[in-house]
Amino acid sequence: MYEFAVTPAVTQIRRRGVEISEVSSGSLGAELELEPGDRILRVNGRVVRDYLDFRFQTAGETDLVLDVRRQNGEHWELNIERNEDEAFGLSFEQIVPRQCANECLFCFCKGNPETARPSLFVRDEDVRLSFLYGNYTTLTSISEDEMRRVIEQRLSPQYVSVHATDLEVRAYLLGIDKQRADITGKMRQLLDAGIEIHAQVVLCPKINDGDILHRTIYDLAKLYPHVRSVAIVPLGLTRYLNEPRLTPVTPEFCAQIVREVRAVQDDLRRRLGTTFAFLGDEIYLRAGQNVPHRNHYGDYPQIEDGIGMVRSFANEFEALVPRLSHRHRSVASASGKATFGTIMTGTLFAPVLQKLIHRMNKKFGTCLHVLAVSNDYFGGDVSVAGLLTGGDFLAARDQVIGEFAIIPRVALKSDELVMLDGMKFERLQEQFDVPLYALDFSGFANLLTTSAQTVRPSPRGRRIPAYA
Numbered sequence: 001m002y003e004f005a006v007t008p009a010v011t012q013i014r015r016r017g018v019e020i021s022e023v024s025s026g027s028l029g030a031e032l033e034l035e036p037g038d039r040i041l042r043v044n045g046r047v048v049r050d051y052l053d054f055r056f057q058t059a060g061e062t063d064l065v066l067d068v069r070r071q072n073g074e075h076w077e078l079n080i081e082r083n084e085d086e087a088f089g090l091s092f093e094q095i096v097p098r099q100c101a102n103e104c105l106f107c108f109c110k111g112n113p114e115t116a117r118p119s120l121f122v123r124d125e126d127v128r129l130s131f132l133y134g135n136y137t138t139l140t141s142i143s144e145d146e147m148r149r150v151i152e153q154r155l156s157p158q159y160v161s162v163h164a165t166d167l168e169v170r171a172y173l174l175g176i177d178k179q180r181a182d183i184t185g186k187m188r189q190l191l192d193a194g195i196e197i198h199a200q201v202v203l204c205p206k207i208n209d210g211d212i213l214h215r216t217i218y219d220l221a222k223l224y225p226h227v228r229s230v231a232i233v234p235l236g237l238t239r240y241l242n243e244p245r246l247t248p249v250t251p252e253f254c255a256q257i258v259r260e261v262r263a264v265q266d267d268l269r270r271r272l273g274t275t276f277a278f279l280g281d282e283i284y285l286r287a288g289q290n291v292p293h294r295n296h297y298g299d300y301p302q303i304e305d306g307i308g309m310v311r312s313f314a315n316e317f318e319a320l321v322p323r324l325s326h327r328h329r330s331v332a333s334a335s336g337k338a339t340f341g342t343i344m345t346g347t348l349f350a351p352v353l354q355k356l357i358h359r360m361n362k363k364f365g366t367c368l369h370v371l372a373v374s375n376d377y378f379g380g381d382v383s384v385a386g387l388l389t390g391g392d393f394l395a396a397r398d399q400v401i402g403e404f405a406i407i408p409r410v411a412l413k414s415d416e417l418v419m420l421d422g423m424k425f426e427r428l429q430e431q432f433d434v435p436l437y438a439l440d441f442s443g444f445a446n447l448l449t450t451s452a453q454t455v456r457p458s459p460r461g462r463r464i465p466a467y468a
């Protein structure tokens with residue numbers, strides 16, 4: 001499931017040019033007297049559609065003519081000479097995402113409750129967001145103009161949901177005809193132009209597993225190194241996605257996939273020197289197995305898709321322990337008490353975290369408790385931490401023990417402290433009796449090393465800033 005890393009202006013009408021949202025003081029933009037609300041229409045006569053265009057058309061240019069429509073309706077033509085490395089100091093409005101024209105069997109939009117935030121219903125299919133944030137596209141509705149743009153502006157890598165190289169199966173999964181589902185030519189065009197692709201397969205039992213999956217991986221492996229990797233992630237069913245053609249993913253299915261794909265991975269590592277086809281962490285965990293060793297993931301090419309996150313977290317945790325050793329002991333002895341609190345996470349990751357935390361508790365005498373929080377908002381087999389909502393954390397509040405509680409930072413939007421059910425983090429904090437933190441790994445490490453100073457009981461309603 002995707003949500004935008006930035007707030008999409010879903011209701012915004014497209015206007016010419018790109019709007020300035022901020023001008024840094026003392027910058028070239030400020031010197032030119034540009035202001036928020038002004039729109040840049042053209043750079044050196046070329047139309048500007050969004051901030052990527054602006055970035056591309058100004059890069060390396062020292063003599064520039066900017067066509068600007070000011071907020072008050074005035075038109076300016078600015079002739080500029082600048083040093084090559086002199087930045088404009090401008091921030092721009094976010095990109096308005098283009099929408100897909102598919103009807104995927106497993107579309108996440110169909111799996112949302114009606115009350116979910118509007119941005120969760122945006123069916124984005126946008127090569128710009130693919131380049132910027134690693135959002136997957138299917139390439140089915142990409143226009144010639146967009147293809148040219150990807151190539152000209154080097155919007156590489158692109159993230160492409162392939163699902164199956166068998167055309168019939170791909171068309172069936174995407175809910176479109178075979179002609180539109182066929183992206184062989186488009187992929188070839190991008191790869192020939194030097195654009196790299198990371199592929200994705202959303203694995204649907206009885207549809208694109210077995211021989212279809214085997215063929216998909218090997219077809220894509222033939223395109224290595226231009227196709228850099230394939231992520232294989234399991235279908236996620238919520239209680240709202242009642243599609244009778246879909247079969248739920250079970251632990252037995254996951255175990256079988258691990259077995260089958262391991263043989264393929266071994267073969268590809270011998271031939272290509274890389275694992276190439278990576279299984280989602282969820283597949284290993286639901287199969288009741290450990291995630292692979294660090295070497296398996298190379299440079300973690302699909303980490304944005306959640307692949308290798310558990311391994312990466314476990315490794316960072318192991319590395320943290322010796323670093324904490326000296327500092328934490330001194331902090332704990334200075335405070336005269338052990339760190340005592342609750343870490344809330346999804347039911348999938350909780351057992352892994354419990355093991356790590358247990359070792360830490362034994363080593364340092366800390367008293368950290370891991371609380372597995374069920375996802376009632378989406379229901380079904382949704383068990384990852386990133387899809388937990390404010391309501392889910394509230395439902396588990398009574399099981400919190402100790403002097404503080406932590407929720408995963410990934411459960412909040414990246415640019416706004418709000419959860420998927422629309423609850424603001426501040427509002428959630430107010431309803432906990434202890435300080436509540438939203439932490440990523442470095443925030444967690446930070447909390448541990450400064451625990452004696454930071455962790456104090458607080459009355460209900462006190463606001464504590466989130467670690468980012």
Ligand code: SF4
Nearest residue numbers: 100102103104107123
């Ligand atoms: S490509 Fe498929 S899954 Fe993605 S938004 Fe469109 S219909 Fe939904």
